[in-house]
Amino acid sequence: MERITLKKVVTRFAPSPTGTLHIGGVRTALFNYVYAKKYDGLFLVRIEDTDRERSTKEFEKNILDSLNSIGLCPDLDPINQSKRNNIYTAAAQKLIDSNQAYYCDCSVEELDQMRAEQQSKGQKPQYDGRSRDKNLSKSENTVLRLKTPLDGEVIVKDCVRGDVIFNNSELDDLIILRSDGTPTYHLCNVVDDFEQGVTTVIRGEDHLSNTPRQIHIQNALGYPELEYAHLPLVLGADKKRLSKRHAATSLEDYQAEGYLDSAILNTLARLGWSKGEKEIFYLNDLIADFEITEVQKAGAIFDITKLDYLNAQHMSNLDLNDFIDHLTPFLNLKGIEISNHPKVEILIDAMRSSANTFDGVASNLLCYYQDISEYNQKAIQKFIGSNTEILIDLRDELANLESWTEESLDEILVQYRNKKELSVPNVNQPIRIALTGSTNSPSLGMTLFLFEKYEALKRIDNLIKFVQPDS
Numbered sequence: 001m002e003r004i005t006l007k008k009v010v011t012r013f014a015p016s017p018t019g020t021l022h023i024g025g026v027r028t029a030l031f032n033y034v035y036a037k038k039y040d041g042l043f044l045v046r047i048e049d050t051d052r053e054r055s056t057k058e059f060e061k062n063i064l065d066s067l068n069s070i071g072l073c074p075d076l077d078p079i080n081q082s083k084r085n086n087i088y089t090a091a092a093q094k095l096i097d098s099n100q101a102y103y104c105d106c107s108v109e110e111l112d113q114m115r116a117e118q119q120s121k122g123q124k125p126q127y128d129g130r131s132r133d134k135n136l137s138k139s140e141n142t143v144l145r146l147k148t149p150l151d152g153e154v155i156v157k158d159c160v161r162g163d164v165i166f167n168n169s170e171l172d173d174l175i176i177l178r179s180d181g182t183p184t185y186h187l188c189n190v191v192d193d194f195e196q197g198v199t200t201v202i203r204g205e206d207h208l209s210n211t212p213r214q215i216h217i218q219n220a221l222g223y224p225e226l227e228y229a230h231l232p233l234v235l236g237a238d239k240k241r242l243s244k245r246h247a248a249t250s251l252e253d254y255q256a257e258g259y260l261d262s263a264i265l266n267t268l269a270r271l272g273w274s275k276g277e278k279e280i281f282y283l284n285d286l287i288a289d290f291e292i293t294e295v296q297k298a299g300a301i302f303d304i305t306k307l308d309y310l311n312a313q314h315m316s317n318l319d320l321n322d323f324i325d326h327l328t329p330f331l332n333l334k335g336i337e338i339s340n341h342p343k344v345e346i347l348i349d350a351m352r353s354s355a356n357t358f359d360g361v362a363s364n365l366l367c368y369y370q371d372i373s374e375y376n377q378k379a380i381q382k383f384i385g386s387n388t389e390i391l392i393d394l395r396d397e398l399a400n401l402e403s404w405t406e407e408s409l410d411e412i413l414v415q416y417r418n419k420k421e422l423s424v425p426n427v428n429q430p431i432r433i434a435l436t437g438s439t440n441s442p443s444l445g446m447t448l449f450l451f452e453k454y455e456a457l458k459r460i461d462n463l464i465k466f467v468q469p470d471s
Contacts, residue, residue, distance in 0.1 A: 009041030010199045013067075013074075014189070016048045017060035020250040023302065024234040024242060025063075025203065026070065027268040030286075031231060031295075032202045033072045034269075037287045044196055045074040049082045050188060066251045070261045071283055073423045079196070081188050088183035091191045091221060092144055092176055100220040101176060103142040104131035126172035144177035146217060154212040159229040159292045163204075166212040174213055186210065190217040193226065200227040202292070229292050232272045235299040242302050258330055258358030267327035271300035272437075280313055308356040316353060320345060323352055330362035336369045347450050350442040364440070368450060372437040372459065375466065379439045383429040388464045390422075390430050395460045410445035434463035 011032040015025055029045075036043040045067065049055040064078060095101035106114075106127075115125035136142055149168045153224045156164040176187040189210075193201065201211075208230045218225070236244070242249060254264055266281045273296070275281075275289045315323065324338065327348065331338050341347050347368055354364040384391070397412050415425045428444040435456060441447040448456055 008199075009036050009039040010044065011036040011041065011202055012044040012046050012193070012196060012198050013045040013072075014056075014192075014203075015063050016051060017052060017056060017063060018054040019359055020252060021063045021066040022249050023251060023254070023264075023268065024249075026066075026072075026251050027234060028231060029067060029072050030265055030268055030299070031273075031290075031292070032200075032445045034283075034286045034290045034353045035200065035202060035229075035292055036075075041199075042197075043072070044076055044198070045078040046192055046196065047078055047080045047082075048185070049080055050182070050185065052082070055082075062252070069255070070265065074197070077316070079192070081192065084188075084192070085183065086147075087195065088188055088191055089177070092183065092187065095146065095176070095220055096144070098220070101144050101146050102132055102134075102173075103136040103138055104145050104173075104175075105134075105139070105142045106131060107141075116288055123394050124170065126170075129173055132173070135337065141179060143172040143175045143179050146176050146213075146220065148173050148213075148216055154215050156208070156211045156215065156228055157225075158208075158429055159227065160232075160295045161208075161230060161297055164208065164211075171212055171216070176217070186213050186217060186384055190214050190221070190223065192309070194218075194221070194223045197286060198226065200229070200371070202229045202231065205230040205233055229295065231295060232297060232299045235301050237301060237303070239299060239301065249351065256359075258313045258326075258360065259307065259311050259363070260358075263307065263314040266310050266314065267302075267307045270306075271302060272296050272298075276379075280310070280317075312353070312356045315356075315358070320349055320352075324348055327358050327361060331365065334362055334366060335458050336362075336366065341368055341450075342452065343450055350446055350450065354440070354442075367436040367438075372462065374437060375433060375463070376438045379429065379433050382469065383426065383433065383439070384463075384467055386467060386469055388467050390420075390427060391434065391460055391464050391467075393420075394427070394431055395457060395464070398453070399457055400461075401453075404449065406443075406445045406449040407447045410443070413444060430463075431460065434460045 004275055013025075013029040013032050015021065033043045035041075045064070047060055047063070048201050067073065075260050092101065111127070114128060114130075118125045118128075129150075131145070132147065138144075147228050150169050154166050154168060154171075156166070158164055168225055174186060177183055184439065194196075209229075211228060215225075236242045251264070255261070262282055265286070267282060269286050269290070270279075273290070273294055275294075278289075282288070298401075318326065324345075338344060338348075347365070351361060351365055351368075355361045394412075394416060397416060398409075401408060401412060413427060416422075417424065420427075432439055432441050432444055432447060435441065435447055435451060442450075451459070
């Protein structure tokens with residue numbers, strides 16, 4: 001592959017295709033994308049699929065499709081590490097030729113014994129370099145190790161954490177080629193960053209301990225120094241790393257629940273970063289406002305209630321046609337054709353704020369498309385009991401109403417409440433239960449209007465029969 005020679009910012013997102021795209025991975029991809037675009041640079045994607053046992057094409061497709069669906073499209077075609085072994089082995093040979101790497105023939109048993117002895121002496125268990133000066137040749141039993149400097153220190157210049165210092169004495173001679181000749185993660189990572197022209201590495205803080213090792217490989221190969229930013233981990237409410245016990249963890253799970261991509265990105269952007277009192281961000285806003293140095297060090301808690309809030313805000317900002325376009329698939333999944341309602345646009349506009357997700361709105365709309373399958377029993381006990389007088393009275397008033405408009409329906413309700421000296425809930429809720437099965441709906445005048453007259457009267461009759469089956 002020809003190296004990109006650009007003096008502009010180049011970032012990369014480098015997932016392993018061993019599972020679906022994690023919400024934390026989306027945050028990492030987002031920060032890489034936004035940082036590159038802020039400086040008119042390139043955002044790249046690299047598939048780190050050298051783990052042949054766990055990597056699958058299905059997961060790779062999921063990751064790439066998910067990134068594209070959420071608007072984080074790479075500027076160049078993604079590359080696969082599994083197809084680049086010749087590039088890695090060439091880099092390894094360069095290290096051998098420059099005496100920066102050596103072959104080691106230590107057996108697993110020998111290494112285990114070495115570490116056990118170190119632990120018994122209270123020392124950090126690590127490879128002690130016993131094969132450094134043996135001048136071994138490659139064989140089926142040897143691995144290739146990097147010669148790590150024995151003293152001094154390596155400084156990681158981190159945009160989030162400042163300078164992070166590692167003592168070389170704490171870093172052993174890591175393996176860069178396995179005994180079967182396959183390269184390890186660290187070598188692949190460094191070589192690919194160089195070959196792709198990457199200038200800035202933005203990734204999770206769990207990779208921070210890898211960085212000094214990768215800097216040593218860069219130095220040994222004569223590669224330029226990179227810019228680093230290690231992001232705080234995404235945590236659950238218990239401040240432990242986000243997992244399925246806290247909430248859904250994959251992007252597609254949240255999309256399937258009816259969260260807007262823009263709201264997901266908005267929520268993730270605010271995990272570890274903020275901009276004054278501003279809460280609502282779209283992708284272009286993030287590109288304009290984001291500063292990598294403003295990312296905090298502490299772990300960022302993923303709060304589903306915050307996602308719900310932001311999703312509701314983003315939903316409300318859609319024009320009605322876009323809202324309907326997003327909603328339609330969720331109604332279809334429930335077996336409902338959205339156009340089958342005679343007042344579909346009025347209905348959707350009235351119900352668009354009834355839930356924080358499109359799936360929730362679709363669920364709330366079901367009662368307008370199909371008969372009531374069950375009533376909220378607690379609501380019946382609270383507002384009706386066994387007394388159907390209000391239902392019967394209002395049913396008769398509505399039956400005699402000639403003009404079926406929201407205004408005329410509201411007027412009937414007000415007149416009845418005043419005549420009977422009843423509260424709004426005591427009058428409205430029984431009718432609302434009859435129409436929707438619950439006590440949640442738009443204003444009762446609007447709710448009645450959303451049904452055809454005959455349908456509204458039928459539903460009131462059905463509830464009367466349900467409450468007093470023998471009447």
